[in-house]
Amino acid sequence: MTNRQPTTPDAQPDPARFPALWPMQTRWADNDHYGHVNNVTFYSYFDSAVNGWLMATTGVDIRELEALGVVAETSCRYLAELSFPDRLQVGIAVDRLGTRSITYQLAIFREGTDGTLTPAATGRFVHVYVDARTRRPVPIPDEIRKAVIQLVKGAPERPGP
Numbered sequence: 001m002t003n004r005q006p007t008t009p010d011a012q013p014d015p016a017r018f019p020a021l022w023p024m025q026t027r028w029a030d031n032d033h034y035g036h037v038n039n040v041t042f043y044s045y046f047d048s049a050v051n052g053w054l055m056a057t058t059g060v061d062i063r064e065l066e067a068l069g070v071v072a073e074t075s076c077r078y079l080a081e082l083s084f085p086d087r088l089q090v091g092i093a094v095d096r097l098g099t100r101s102i103t104y105q106l107a108i109f110r111e112g113t114d115g116t117l118t119p120a121a122t123g124r125f126v127h128v129y130v131d132a133r134t135r136r137p138v139p140i141p142d143e144i145r146k147a148v149i150q151l152v153k154g155a156p157e158r159p160g161p
Contacts, residue, residue, distance in 0.1 A: 012079070013107035015117045018091030019151045021109075022049035026086045037082040043074060046106050046123050049090035057147040067138045069127035072101065076123045080110070087111040088120070094151040100137045101128045102148055 015021060024045050032038035054062050054069075062069070082088070091107040104125040109117035129140045140148075 013091060013109070013119045013122050015089065015091055015107075015109055018093045018105075018107060020053055020092040021089040022053050022092060023111075024049060024088040024090055024108075026082055026084045026088065028084050030082075031084050035083060037084075037086075039076070039078065042076050042078070042082075042108060042121050042123070045088065045090055045108055046074065046076070046104075046125050047071070049092060049106070050104055050125060050127070053092055054144060054147060057150070058143045060143055062144070065141050065143075066132055067129045067141045067144075068132050069102070069129055069140075069144070070135075071125065072128040073126040074124065076121055078121050080118065080120045082108070082110060082120050089117055092151060094148055095124070097140075097145070097148060097152055099139055101126055102140065102144075104151075 026037055030037045030041045051062060051069075087110070089109045089111055091109065093105040094102060095105040096103040104123075104127070106123040106125055107119060108121040108123070110120050111117055129138055129144075130136060131138050
């Protein structure tokens with residue numbers, strides 16, 4: 001499946017284009033020596049948001065499934081600094097739903113005291129599903145597919161890994 005409105009690198013992300021928003025809180029330890037959230041921490045926010053959303057939506061501890069989603073590719077485009085104690089919302093959408101992989105389109109928004117969401121980063125995150133024991137690629141588990149399909153609005157399924 002393909003999201004009909006993927007976030008392009010040049011576009012400012014719009015929270016309304018993400019079917020799920022996952023709340024996050026920056027931590028004291030997220031700030032680096034320069035006084036802002038370190039770049040690698042943005043990847044942690046993406047990872048925590050996707051996996052937290054999957055666990056909350058499926059009601060399953062995804063770490064105990066026969067197939068695990070491992071990160072095969074990730075990227076991040078930084079738009080604005082973050083710092084502790086910022087409150088965040090991580091936008092989650094699916095750009096592509098294949099047979100064995102899911103490509104997530106992500107965005108991090110700083111939540112203002114008035115509830116406004118200001119873009120801080122966009123990202124891409126590819127999960128490839130592998131057998132928990134052999135680590136060989138396998139189809140996406142049914143419970144994951146059923147949950148993730150909610151993140152792809154009105155797109156026809158297309159074959160592919």
